[in-house]
Amino acid sequence: MSAISREDLVHLAQLAHIEMSGAELDKMTGELGVIVDAIASVSEVASSDIPATSHPIPLTNVLREDVVGQTLSIDEVLLNAPDSDSDRFRVPAILDGE
């Protein structure tokens, strides 16, 4: 039983600003479901006495001193920009942002 419904996928597509056709939604619902189920199988072996981790190596406090390093040149910054103007990235106006 997949944890991902078609409605979930529609919602996700909206959040990601991705337009998806009905066929694509059907296909992705199944595929994402398989992925979620596969990952869910981890919980079968997870034991409650081990805290969840987000990192495979038990490291803490990997910190950097507050010292300025090398920055990119403007040309490098904008190298992959689909569009730019006045040394800035040019993007479509999006109304619903923060």
Add this chain to the structure above:
Amino acid sequence: MSNYTDELVDFDVALEKYDPVLGFEVHVELNTKTKMFSDAPNAFGDAPNTNVTPVDLGLPGVLPVVNKTAVEYSILIGLALNCKIAERCGFARKNYFYPDTPKNFQTSQYDDPIAYDGWIDIELEDGEIFRVEIERAHMEEDAGKLTHMGGSTGRIQGADYSLVDYNRSGVPLVEIVTKTIEGAGKRAPELAKAYVAAIREIVKNLGVSDAKMERGNVRCDANVSLMLKGADKFGTRTETKNVNSLRAVEHAVHFEIERHAAVLDSGAKIVQETRHWHEDTRSTTSGRPKSDADDYRYFPEPDLVPIVTTAEWVEELRSRLPEPPADRRKRLKADWGYADKEFRDVVNAGVLDEIEATIAAGTSAAVARKWWMGEIARLAKAADKEIADLGVTPATIVELNSLITSKKINDKIARQVLEFVVDGEGTPNEIVEKRSLAVVNDDDALGKAVDEAMAAMPDVVEKIKGGKMQAIGALMGPVMKATRGQADAGRVREIVIEKLGL
């Protein structure tokens, strides 16, 4: 501009019926040398996209590394807000799609903020103390800056496209979130302003932020809801975003209370949404509907490992805390013996440091206040400058005052000297020397001037002899004229009395 059409209910009328409930999210930009997760400079006002590394652009394969100083500053803020410091905490990705972050997520903290469960006491204008509970203070990063182009207004509405500068992207932020604030009543707008002012003052005092609201170093999102008096359930709230001056915070809360009351009175419901504040019309307009927290699909940031704070580290940081601003004010007020209003005026004029230094250099509290709040404030106003920018230092006042107490100059001339100081002519001593302003109190010169005056006014002399001491005043004019206004009036009087053998 904002074409708001909202009905409003008069503020006082609204508060007869409803109790306002508040909550604030204040973002503080830290003034570290580098960004939160990259070693790009954290600087304001540089050319676009010059303070950018691959990490700030979210390029594939990059790894963020946490700035140790930013963590320490965050802990300092937590301690100053009387928070508990998490022994262990981590970062999380807050996912959203908008061009102000090229990564499509903001690195933030989710369910384990570095600081939590604190409080600060807010002093309202009349001295009443209102305690605000702090829910949490967490670390995150700022977003890039979008400039909306085309259209007519420069606002996002009607814009054709936007230009993005990622210099600000990744600048360390601490977001301070209050618990729900009840019981402020009609003082809600005042409390809102005082709260943000207190946060600004604290982070400035800690030295962890430049704390300039006009530059966005301190930004406030204000949550407002109303509940019927006596009700036990909160109303629906709105969140007015990025209210970026103290006055605007006060006005935004005032406006939202009036607007909410009108909506509720009409029988309609408040929509949970973000509101945009418009300084020009002093009103808010509808932003986007508030998304559920789930929409951000927070998950632990796999590229960063947890932060563990030892008691030793936290205590070392605690030992660095400066005296809290509120404590300092209390101490100074008691030391100086100023009345409530006198002290409030000094605080509002922003000359606490100057007066403290002036007093520390040996001037009395009353004299220090007289100068800073009197003549210096007047000159600042005339020059349309902040007092601190006038070029008058505590040393100036100390020097000026010692010239007065040693009777080299009188009060009136001291005020002239101060004007010359402001004009950049030098120190008071230099000016008195250069302009020959020292009061004439050498008895030979004064005696001669008095003789001349008495000779010219025999009738006045007779009156004085007859016991009318106030007639001495009539001699002052000629004496002052003869000494170019620099005679010591007290000494002149003594000489007259001596000469007449009275």
